[in-house]
Amino acid sequence: MNTYSDQLASKEELRRISRARRRAQFMRRLPGDIVKLAIVILFVFPFYWMISTAFKSYIESIQTPPTLWPHTFTLENFSAIGEMNIDLPMYFKNSVIITATTIVLQLLIMIPAAYAFAKRDFPFKGVLFGVVLLAFMIPGQLTYISIYLMMAKAKLLQTLWPQILPFGANAFGIFMLRQSFKQIPEEILESARLDSASEFQIIMRIMLPMSKSAMITIAMFSFISIWNNYFWPLVMTTNEAVRPLTMAIQKLRDSGDNAIRWNVLMAGNVILVAPVLVIYMFASKKILKAFAYNGLK
Amino acid sequence: MGEIVFHQVEKSFGSNKVIENLDLTIRDGTFTVLVGASGCGKTTLLRMIAGIGPATSGQVLMDGKDITDLEPGKRDVAMVFQNYAIYPTMTVRENIEFGLKNKHIPKEVRDKRIQEVCASVGLTEYLDRKPNTLSGGQRQRIALARAMVKEPKVFLMDEPLSNLDAKLRVQMRVELIHLHKQLKTTFVYVTHDQVEAMSMADDIVIMDKGKILQQGTPEQIYHDPNNTYIAQFIGSPAMNVLPLDAENRFGFRPEAVQLTREKVDGARYCRKGVIQVREMLGSETLYQVAFADGQTVSVKMLNDQYRSGDHVVLNVGDNQLYFFDRDGQRIRRAAVGDAQYAALLQTAGGMSDV
Ligand SMILES: Nc1ncnc2c1ncn2[C@@H]1O[C@H](COP(=O)(O)OP(=O)(O)O)[C@@H](O)[C@H]1O
Ligand SMILES: [Mg+2]
Numbered sequence: 001m002n003t004y005s006d007q008l009a010s011k012e013e014l015r016r017i018s019r020a021r022r023r024a025q026f027m028r029r030l031p032g033d034i035v036k037l038a039i040v041i042l043f044v045f046p047f048y049w050m051i052s053t054a055f056k057s058y059i060e061s062i063q064t065p066p067t068l069w070p071h072t073f074t075l076e077n078f079s080a081i082g083e084m085n086i087d088l089p090m091y092f093k094n095s096v097i098i099t100a101t102t103i104v105l106q107l108l109i110m111i112p113a114a115y116a117f118a119k120r121d122f123p124f125k126g127v128l129f130g131v132v133l134l135a136f137m138i139p140g141q142l143t144y145i146s147i148y149l150m151m152a153k154a155k156l157l158q159t160l161w162p163q164i165l166p167f168g169a170n171a172f173g174i175f176m177l178r179q180s181f182k183q184i185p186e187e188i189l190e191s192a193r194l195d196s197a198s199e200f201q202i203i204m205r206i207m208l209p210m211s212k213s214a215m216i217t218i219a220m221f222s223f224i225s226i227w228n229n230y231f232w233p234l235v236m237t238t239n240e241a242v243r244p245l246t247m248a249i250q251k252l253r254d255s256g257d258n259a260i261r262w263n264v265l266m267a268g269n270v271i272l273v274a275p276v277l278v279i280y281m282f283a284s285k286k287i288l289k290a291f292a293y294n295g296l297k
Numbered sequence: 298m299g300e301i302v303f304h305q306v307e308k309s310f311g312s313n314k315v316i317e318n319l320d321l322t323i324r325d326g327t328f329t330v331l332v333g334a335s336g337c338g339k340t341t342l343l344r345m346i347a348g349i350g351p352a353t354s355g356q357v358l359m360d361g362k363d364i365t366d367l368e369p370g371k372r373d374v375a376m377v378f379q380n381y382a383i384y385p386t387m388t389v390r391e392n393i394e395f396g397l398k399n400k401h402i403p404k405e406v407r408d409k410r411i412q413e414v415c416a417s418v419g420l421t422e423y424l425d426r427k428p429n430t431l432s433g434g435q436r437q438r439i440a441l442a443r444a445m446v447k448e449p450k451v452f453l454m455d456e457p458l459s460n461l462d463a464k465l466r467v468q469m470r471v472e473l474i475h476l477h478k479q480l481k482t483t484f485v486y487v488t489h490d491q492v493e494a495m496s497m498a499d500d501i502v503i504m505d506k507g508k509i510l511q512q513g514t515p516e517q518i519y520h521d522p523n524n525t526y527i528a529q530f531i532g533s534p535a536m537n538v539l540p541l542d543a544e545n546r547f548g549f550r551p552e553a554v555q556l557t558r559e560k561v562d563g564a565r566y567c568r569k570g571v572i573q574v575r576e577m578l579g580s581e582t583l584y585q586v587a588f589a590d591g592q593t594v595s596v597k598m599l600n601d602q603y604r605s606g607d608h609v610v611l612n613v614g615d616n617q618l619y620f621f622d623r624d625g626q627r628i629r630r631a632a633v634g635d636a637q638y639a640a641l642l643q644t645a646g647g648m649s650d651v
Pocket of ligand 1: 310313315333336337338341
């Protein structure tokens with residue numbers, strides 16, 4: 001027996017109540033969902049615009065009002081690039097070498113540096129970390145002249161090194177990885193020391209696997225910024241043989257008539273970002289997993 | 298063998314001296330429990346044995362060899378940390394195997410040991426799981442297995458049961474006692490819980506503010522405490538300690554009292570009182586008894602005879618009375634002689650009001 005039996009709703013009423021509750025919940029979430037959708041559109045639209053323009057004819061690409069998707073779908077922009085007598089494979093190879101070497105170099109410097117800043121004590125640690133942060137905040141536009149002169153003195157201008165060496169120390173990466181290393185409880189490292197692990201083993205077998213999400217974030221940012229770098233090769237190189245893909249894409253724009261052929265340029269951009277997209281597609285599951293991973297507290 | 302000796306050990310963190318002039322011998326093969334309030338330096342001592350927080354000065358010896366500054370990986374010790382310190386990205390097997398691999402122990406030996414240890418702690422079916430898919434109790438077993446598989450001379454455990462629920466804690470307590478009986482190696486076990494200390498230890502070391510107050514078997518510590526701190530730390534509820542005269546105090550344990558309606562013949566200290574609070578715990582009942590002068594004492598009885606408001610007489614015999622000086626140090630019969638001790642008993646008896 002329930003003392004409040006007159007307060008209890010019938011099955012019919014319970015169903016109605018839960019329907020109303022769901023509706024209220026939907027209305028409460030609606031504004032937030034709209035904002036999220038707007039943000040997605042804001043980010044995705046330029047991308048969409050690049051891809052759709054890449055498949056438009058020249059006339060359609062400059063038409064007003066612009067068409068939202070190619071009315072006459074064409075691949076001729078890509079064949080136009082092929083016919084333009086630009087050695088794309090060479091530029092592509094340069095981009096791959098520059099990006100891969102820079103990232104390897106960054107890892108070699110970043111991992112020990114982050115370890116030292118996170119888990120070791122040494123004189124002037126605070127000041128030195130300040131220097132790292134400073135490097136993180138100084139834009140390349142401030143340093144390129146002196147670096148150019150340095151590279152010229154070292155007689156490296158005809159090589160790929162001017163595009164690799166200045167990015168060897170990834171200040172953002174050191175900062176991110178240090179944060180991640182700092183979160184690893186001291187006991188875990190002590191436990192590993194009791195398990196006779198060397199400091200190198202501790203970094204490789206314990207700290208790096210526990211910092212997977214930071215590593216992936218850093219590598220992604222690094223890859224995208226080096227792969228897409230335009231300013232630096234523009235000011236550092238004079239020789240086509242050492243220029244990356246971004247510079248080749250630039251040529252597509254120049255080599256038209258007076259008018260800029262946006263459709264061809266966008267086709268070139270699709271070629272440029274394709275590797276980024278392919279890597280993301282293959283890695284996206286892993287990336288999401290890395291971010292969802294949380295260690296034992 | 299696994300005997301640990303601390304000789305004149307000191308430890309400071311910056312200018313904060315946490316441990317001073319400490320001497321301690323942990324006998325080979327004993328289950329030694331370091332017990333004391335939080336912050337008294339138990340973990341600090343344990344870390345010195347492990348080599349992960351070396352002494353500021355003094356020596357730590359293991360089987361006569363100075364290990365004060367030896368690397369942790371080169372000592373024959375294994376440690377179970379309070380929060381287990383499991384490697385979260387490794388499977389259970391990899392966790393357990395890590396220390397063996399680093400010591401280049403051959404694969405067949407590793408596999409055999411892992412199999413044996415995991416069978417004994419009940420992890421066999423979880424060997425390929427990641428730790429975050431296991432319960433707190435199972436993670437605790439990983440930490441234990443990881444220590445056992447190394448077959449160390451000395452096991453170090455820092456409050457290993459404090460993150461488990463009450464029931465599992467009692468179960469693990471029994472398992473650890475059993476484990477020690479099997480392995481016969483030295484266990485150094487840190488806890489702030491006097492019940493854990495009493496139930497598991499061969500040897501209890503009671504610490505306070507970086508000093509060792511007393512070392513002895515659970516029986517010695519319980520029946521013959523050195524001072525009021527130990528007397529009140531060990532046993533639950535704590536020993537009743539009351540003023541005796543201008544200088545001294547005296548005490549008796551709640552479970553060493555006879556609570557009756559009439560005075561008991563031969564009892565030394567007999568007081569009239571009223572039951573203020575009754576807590577019936579099943580097998581035993583706790584009472585708060587108030588005397589006419591406002592003092593209250595705890596009493597623990599096996600029978601549940603009285604109710605709040607009942608008038609009772611509290612009786613304590615000669616052998617149940619403990620005396621302490623103004624600093625809280627124990628006054629023992631052997632130290633002061635029969636005559637003076639009799640005088641103390643006389644004073645306590647003189648406070649009877651029945
Ligand atoms: N790394 C450290 N830095 C500074 N002080 C510490 C450190 N570790 C412990 N202490 C201090 O040393 C004292 C003893 O600590 P600890 O051995 O952990 O106590 P317990 O394990 O008995 O609770 C405490 O006062 C604590 O604040
Ligand atoms: Mg502690």
